[in-house]
Amino acid sequence: MNILIVYGTTEGQTGKIAARTATRIRERGHQVELRDSAAPASDLKLGHFDAFIIAASVHQEHHQETVTNFVFAHHDALSNKPSAFISVSLSAALGDQKTQAQKYVDQFVSVTEWQPSMTLLLGGALRFNKYDYFQEQFVKFVVMKSGDPSPERDHEFTDWNALADFADRFLETAG
Ligand SMILES: Cc1cc2nc3c(=O)[nH]c(=O)nc-3n(C[C@H](O)[C@H](O)[C@H](O)COP(=O)(O)O)c2cc1C
Numbered sequence: 001m002n003i004l005i006v007y008g009t010t011e012g013q014t015g016k017i018a019a020r021t022a023t024r025i026r027e028r029g030h031q032v033e034l035r036d037s038a039a040p041a042s043d044l045k046l047g048h049f050d051a052f053i054i055a056a057s058v059h060q061e062h063h064q065e066t067v068t069n070f071v072f073a074h075h076d077a078l079s080n081k082p083s084a085f086i087s088v089s090l091s092a093a094l095g096d097q098k099t100q101a102q103k104y105v106d107q108f109v110s111v112t113e114w115q116p117s118m119t120l121l122l123g124g125a126l127r128f129n130k131y132d133y134f135q136e137q138f139v140k141f142v143v144m145k146s147g148d149p150s151p152e153r154d155h156e157f158t159d160w161n162a163l164a165d166f167a168d169r170f171l172e173t174a175g
Helices: 013-027 065-073 075-080 095-112 133-143 160-174
Strands: 002-007 031-036 051-059 083-089 118-123
Touching: 002 013, 002 065, 013 031, 013 051, 013 083, 013 160, 051 065, 051 075, 051 095, 051 160, 065 075, 065 095, 083 095, 083 160, 095 118, 118 160
Parallel strands: 002 031, 002 051, 051 083, 083 118
Antiparallel strands: none
8 A cells, every 4th residue: 555644743753653653554565655744745646645644743732733734625535545643642641631632633523524534542742851931831730730740851651552553453444
């Protein structure tokens, strides 16, 4: 199969997740094109692909606008082939906030009217060294609510095994 992965990333973790997904799929003998949703895509012909994976992260309760716009623009192509959505957030990694992580996805689906064949809620990362004052306050007090885990430390919450399993299951259903 020839698979297109389009991702949105603000601090880089979803870019890393999309690259790992591409590697996994190539290891399984398929072709992958990896695109950042922030880069121009006028040369992209979606008819060339057999399946699609869209990955985006959540900031202030929303996925990247560039991803939303891409899905809007290519709604029909995405709906006619197997497709998957990977939603990266802190809520997905915090035990008591899974419902919240699902709400971000529900909202994305209702806005774009794109119903992916499969969805993965995946934990992202904390990168305090990259945040300005406002971002740091938002992450500590709005997203994390409690101070657990210690909110000053950079930490990667991404479950790489869950991602690899998800990629494998997607290939099975799409193939
Ligand atoms: C300013 C800011 C706002 C965020 N808002 C949310 C949020 O509303 N809900 C959530 O679950 N995670 C939130 N996060 C956590 C991000 O989704 C997480 O850090 C993710 O790994 C970012 O992915 P990226 O590096 O690909 O941009 C926020 C992070 C930052 C820096």
